[in-house]
Amino acid sequence: MRASRLLTILLTLQTRGLVTATELAEQLEVSVRTVYRDVEALGAAGVPVYAERGPAGGYRLLEGFRTRINGLTQDEADALFLTGLPGPAAELGLGAVVASAQLKVQAGLPAELRDRVGRAQLRFHLDAPGWHREADRSPELARIAGAVWTDRRIRVRYRRWAGEVTRDLEPYGLVLKAGAWYLVARTVREGEHRDRTYRVVRIEELDVLDEMFERDPSFDLPAYWRAWSQDFVEQLRPILADVLVTEDARAMVRHLFGAHVADTVEASAGEPLPDGRVRADFPIETIEVAVPELLRLGPQIEILGPPELRARVAAEARATAARYA
Structure with a gap:
C-alpha cells in the first residue's frame, strides 16, 4: 500500500509541479504526517524532491527530473489503452497525436506490460454511436x-x-x-x-x-453537462399522462423509452389494483408523438388522461382492429 502511495506522490509531483502536503494528503486520503514520512522515504530512495518554505510553498521535484512509468500493475496496464477514443480523437484532428502519445507511453513500460497492452487493444473496442443512427459528421x-x-x-x-x-x-x-x-x-x-x-x-x-x-x-464541464442533460430530458417530455400499466409494461418501459420515463413511472406508481395494474404518471412530449409511442405497449397500458390522448389512442386501436377484422 505504501509503495502505491509513493508512486502516486512521485507522479503527482512530476505532473503538477509544486504540490502542498495538504493537497497530497487529501488526494491519498491519509494524514499530513504520513505524507511527510512518505516524502522523506522518496528522498532516501534517491528521488530529488525538496520543500519550498512559506505560505505558497510545498513539495517539488528537481527541475529536469523524470521517471519512467514502471510502477503500473497488470490490471492498470490492461486498462491503459482502453481509455483512448481513436475515432473521436481523429475527428478532433488529434488522431496522429494520440497514436504518438500511446507509442511513447507504451515504450516506457516494462516488456511484460507492453504485451498486456497489446492484448487489451486486440480484445476490446468502443463503438460510440447508438444503434439505428450514424455518427455526426461535421467539417468544422x-x-x-x-x-x-x-x-x-x-x-x-x-x-x-x-x-x-x-x-x-x-x-x-x-x-x-x-x-x-x-x-x-x-x-x-x-x-x-x-x-x-x-x-x-x-x-x-x-x-x-x-x-x-x-x-x-x-x-x-462535467457538472454542467449532467445538469443540462437532466433539464433537457425533462423539457423534452413536459406533459404527464395518467395511465394504468401492467407489471409487464413496467418492465418494458425502461427499454423502450429510457431511464427518465421509467423512473417517473416507478416513482409515481400507486398500490396495485385487483387486476395487478398500477396507476402512474407517464411523461410524454406531445399528444401527437405519444399516440404511436403508447400503442407500442398494446393492451398492457390504458390511458386515463388527458382525454384527447385517450380518444386518439382508442381511435387508432379501433382502426387497427378493423384492418385485421
Missing part, C-alpha cells in the same frame, strides 16, 4: 476543437428548428454523446453571458476570431 469540428484549446472566440451561423441565427460564442468544451458532438459555449452579448449547448452538426458556418477570451475558472 476540428476547427471548433482548436478554438476550445486556444480560448478563441468564434462566430457561428447555427440552424435551429425555428430558423438560423448568428452568434458570437466563447467555446468552453466539446462533449461526445452517443455519436453526436455538442459544443458547450458562453454567448457573447452586451450585458448577457449565458452557457448554452449547440449540436455541432447544425453549425452551418464558422469563423474563428482573433479575439481571445478569459475562461471562468469556476466552470465545471
Whole structure:
C-alpha cells in the first residue's frame, strides 16, 4: 500500500509541479504526517524532491527530473489503452497525436506490460454511436476543437428548428454523446453571458476570431453537462399522462423509452389494483408523438388522461382492429 502511495506522490509531483502536503494528503486520503514520512522515504530512495518554505510553498521535484512509468500493475496496464477514443480523437484532428502519445507511453513500460497492452487493444473496442443512427459528421469540428484549446472566440451561423441565427460564442468544451458532438459555449452579448449547448452538426458556418477570451475558472464541464442533460430530458417530455400499466409494461418501459420515463413511472406508481395494474404518471412530449409511442405497449397500458390522448389512442386501436377484422 505504501509503495502505491509513493508512486502516486512521485507522479503527482512530476505532473503538477509544486504540490502542498495538504493537497497530497487529501488526494491519498491519509494524514499530513504520513505524507511527510512518505516524502522523506522518496528522498532516501534517491528521488530529488525538496520543500519550498512559506505560505505558497510545498513539495517539488528537481527541475529536469523524470521517471519512467514502471510502477503500473497488470490490471492498470490492461486498462491503459482502453481509455483512448481513436475515432473521436481523429475527428478532433488529434488522431496522429494520440497514436504518438500511446507509442511513447507504451515504450516506457516494462516488456511484460507492453504485451498486456497489446492484448487489451486486440480484445476490446468502443463503438460510440447508438444503434439505428450514424455518427455526426461535421467539417468544422476540428476547427471548433482548436478554438476550445486556444480560448478563441468564434462566430457561428447555427440552424435551429425555428430558423438560423448568428452568434458570437466563447467555446468552453466539446462533449461526445452517443455519436453526436455538442459544443458547450458562453454567448457573447452586451450585458448577457449565458452557457448554452449547440449540436455541432447544425453549425452551418464558422469563423474563428482573433479575439481571445478569459475562461471562468469556476466552470465545471462535467457538472454542467449532467445538469443540462437532466433539464433537457425533462423539457423534452413536459406533459404527464395518467395511465394504468401492467407489471409487464413496467418492465418494458425502461427499454423502450429510457431511464427518465421509467423512473417517473416507478416513482409515481400507486398500490396495485385487483387486476395487478398500477396507476402512474407517464411523461410524454406531445399528444401527437405519444399516440404511436403508447400503442407500442398494446393492451398492457390504458390511458386515463388527458382525454384527447385517450380518444386518439382508442381511435387508432379501433382502426387497427378493423384492418385485421
